Amino acid sequence: xxxxxxxxxxxxxxxxxxxxxxxxxxxxxxxxxxxxxxxxxxxxxxxxxxxxxxxxxxxxxxxxxxxxxxxxxxxxxxxxxxxxxxxxxxxxxxxxxxxxxxxxxxxxxxxxxxxxxxxxxxxxxxxxxxxxxxxxxxxxxxxxxxxxxxxxxxxxxxxxxxxxxxxxxxxxxxxxxxxxxxxxxxxxxxxxxxxxxxxxxxxxxxxxxxxxxxxxxxxxxxxxxxxxxxxxxxxxxxxxxxxxxxxxxxxxxxxxxxxxxx
Amino acid sequence: xxxxxxxxxxxxxxxxxxxxxxxxxxxxxxxxxxxxxxxxxxxxxxxxxxxxxxxxxxxxxxxxxxxxxxxxxxxxxxxxxxxxxxxxxxxxxxxxxxxxxxxxxxxxxxxxxxxxxxxxxxxxxxxxxxxxxxxxxxxxxxxxxxxxxxxxxxxxxxxxxxxxxxxxxxxxxxxxxxxxxxxxxxxxxxxxxxxxxxxxxxxxxxxxxxxxxxxxxxxxxxxxxxxxxxxxxxxxxxxxxxxxxxxxxxxxxxxxxxxxxxxxxxxxxxxxxxxxxxxxxxxxxxxxxxxxxxxxxxxxxxxxxxxxxxxxxxxx
Numbered sequence: 001x002x003x004x005x006x007x008x009x010x011x012x013x014x015x016x017x018x019x020x021x022x023x024x025x026x027x028x029x030x031x032x033x034x035x036x037x038x039x040x041x042x043x044x045x046x047x048x049x050x051x052x053x054x055x056x057x058x059x060x061x062x063x064x065x066x067x068x069x070x071x072x073x074x075x076x077x078x079x080x081x082x083x084x085x086x087x088x089x090x091x092x093x094x095x096x097x098x099x100x101x102x103x104x105x106x107x108x109x110x111x112x113x114x115x116x117x118x119x120x121x122x123x124x125x126x127x128x129x130x131x132x133x134x135x136x137x138x139x140x141x142x143x144x145x146x147x148x149x150x151x152x153x154x155x156x157x158x159x160x161x162x163x164x165x166x167x168x169x170x171x172x173x174x175x176x177x178x179x180x181x182x183x184x185x186x187x188x189x190x191x192x193x194x195x196x197x198x199x200x201x202x203x204x205x206x207x208x209x210x211x212x213x214x215x216x217x218x219x220x221x222x223x224x225x226x227x228x229x230x231x232x233x234x235x236x237x238x239x240x241x242x243x244x245x246x247x248x249x250x251x252x253x254x255x256x257x258x259x260x261x262x
Numbered sequence: 263x264x265x266x267x268x269x270x271x272x273x274x275x276x277x278x279x280x281x282x283x284x285x286x287x288x289x290x291x292x293x294x295x296x297x298x299x300x301x302x303x304x305x306x307x308x309x310x311x312x313x314x315x316x317x318x319x320x321x322x323x324x325x326x327x328x329x330x331x332x333x334x335x336x337x338x339x340x341x342x343x344x345x346x347x348x349x350x351x352x353x354x355x356x357x358x359x360x361x362x363x364x365x366x367x368x369x370x371x372x373x374x375x376x377x378x379x380x381x382x383x384x385x386x387x388x389x390x391x392x393x394x395x396x397x398x399x400x401x402x403x404x405x406x407x408x409x410x411x412x413x414x415x416x417x418x419x420x421x422x423x424x425x426x427x428x429x430x431x432x433x434x435x436x437x438x439x440x441x442x443x444x445x446x447x448x449x450x451x452x453x454x455x456x457x458x459x460x461x462x463x464x465x466x467x468x469x470x471x472x473x474x475x476x477x478x479x480x481x482x483x484x485x486x487x488x489x490x491x492x493x494x495x496x497x498x499x500x501x502x503x504x505x506x507x508x509x510x511x512x513x514x515x516x517x518x519x520x521x522x523x524x525x526x527x528x529x530x531x532x533x534x535x536x537x538x539x540x541x542x543x544x545x546x547x548x549x550x551x552x553x554x555x556x557x558x559x560x561x562x563x564x565x566x567x568x569x570x571x572x573x574x575x576x577x578x
Binding site: 055087131 | 475477478480481482483484485486487491495496499500575576577578
């Protein structure tokens with residue numbers, strides 16, 4: 001087993017008012033798994049990743065990586081934000097090599113590794129570019145390559161393709177599946193896009209809102225070597241519809257005009 | 263197929279297409295009749311309509327519109343030329359006594375005379391030296407302090423209230439006190455410069471440091487960075503262009519302050535020379551010294567701007 005969450009709860013205090021963002025979350029992610037977490041906004045998806053990354057501490061419960069409790073952030077859990085969070089003054093290759101520089105690797109060793117990750121993410125041609133010169137998809141690839149270069153036990157993806165256009169998003173989905181297959185890295189990804197979750201994940205975890213808790217844990221069971229065409233297969237569509245219904249059901253608490261009309 | 267893109271219908275001839283269009287219009291009209299469309303909104307009076315934006319007569323009058331490089335250059339030259347012409351006209355016409363307003367020619371001559379005897383350079387160097395010492399000292403204190411305030415909440419909580427108050431005390435108000443404490447020589451000049459710039463530069467540095475996105479700091483921890491490394495490798499490089507901007511703003515203040523300090527009391531310097539010239543009603547010298555002060559300040563600003571552009575290439 002790689003990652004385990006046991007009875008995790010998280011409270012936020014805003015102006016003296018305590019809000020429970022997550023409650024009683026138990027989750028196991030096995031080594032090499034690709035797990036997607038879906039849920040409407042307010043279901044605590046990003047909080048979950050921030051806890052696993054060690055950037056925030058749970059109010060209750062514990063998080064364990066290879067049996068050891070998570071007490072803070074570290075390079076064994078690489079994180080990719082929706083907005084990329086690239087270092088704007090560093091070129092693409094110097095962004096990717098950041099974690100390796102911290103380890104004190106010599107220049108030749110760094111270059112060897114950076115080259116591989118740039119090749120893997122299709123960034124070799126823009127290696128000298130600054131982040132401001134990149135497209136949205138390229139920026140996310142740099143963020144992914146930078147996290148992967150540290151060889152994390154778990155790659156944490158926080159809605160990494162949420163700001164991309166549909167075509168770029170699909171390219172990135174194919175790419176991340178390829179990277180997952182090539183590196184065998186365990187991936188825990190948060191998204192609000194159910195289609196994306198079903199296409200990418202071996203398992204899809206559905207979060208309920210207010211407070212966020214696990215409502216369902218669905219085995220995807222599609223072939224490992226899937227490509228974009230699978231999105232039109234009846235099994236895929238059925239599974240997607242089932243999970244979308246689950247997400248919608250868990251979202252009912254949030255009264256909106258649309259759901260009131262339905 | 264060539265020609266304009268048609269709506270997807272099975273119609274091929276022009277007549278058939280016209281028939282399809284008519285049919286679509288009829289259907290829409292029917293839906294409106296039946297009350298399915300556009301009936302939910304209350305029956306308000308129609309809004310008055312404003313005319314659309316009219317094109318301007320000249321590019322000079324439209325907001326934020328780029329102008330040609332030639333026009334830009336021309337306007338830049340005119341910005342100096344117009345006051346110079348007005349000045350010359352006033353001086354030559356004799357409306358104003360030349361004791362009060364010397365002609366540009368007289369000012370140039372006074373400037374060249376001072377340069378010829380070398381006193382101009384002695385004074386310029388004396389003034390520059392004070393700015394360098396005083397402002398360098400202010401930077402040496404304010405930058406680390408600003409970084410601490412912008413990075414540590416405790417640093418912010420401790421320093422902000424006091425510095426926020428101190429910056430409202432005008433440095434010139436300290437002049438009498440500093441003369442009592444430090445005398446009329448260099449230390450009091452340097453102290454005035456320091457007091458006048460250190461607080462602003464601290465607060466401005468703290469602001470740019472605070473503007474470093476949390477996501478950059480968080481992601482660095484997940485890449486294995488320690489706190490000290492985040493400070494040195496993330497916070498400082500990200501804030502550096504903004505810090506240079508702050509230095510640019512405060513360098514102008516330092517340059518103003520040194521002249522003020524020298525006007526009050528100093529053995530040498532451009533400000534001292536101005537107050538000496540005042541005694542002899544040498545307005546031509548005063549004007550020449552003002553021009554030198556302006557040009558020296560501009561040079562400092564241009565040097566800092568070049569540095570800023572070099573360092574901040576990555577900013578959008």
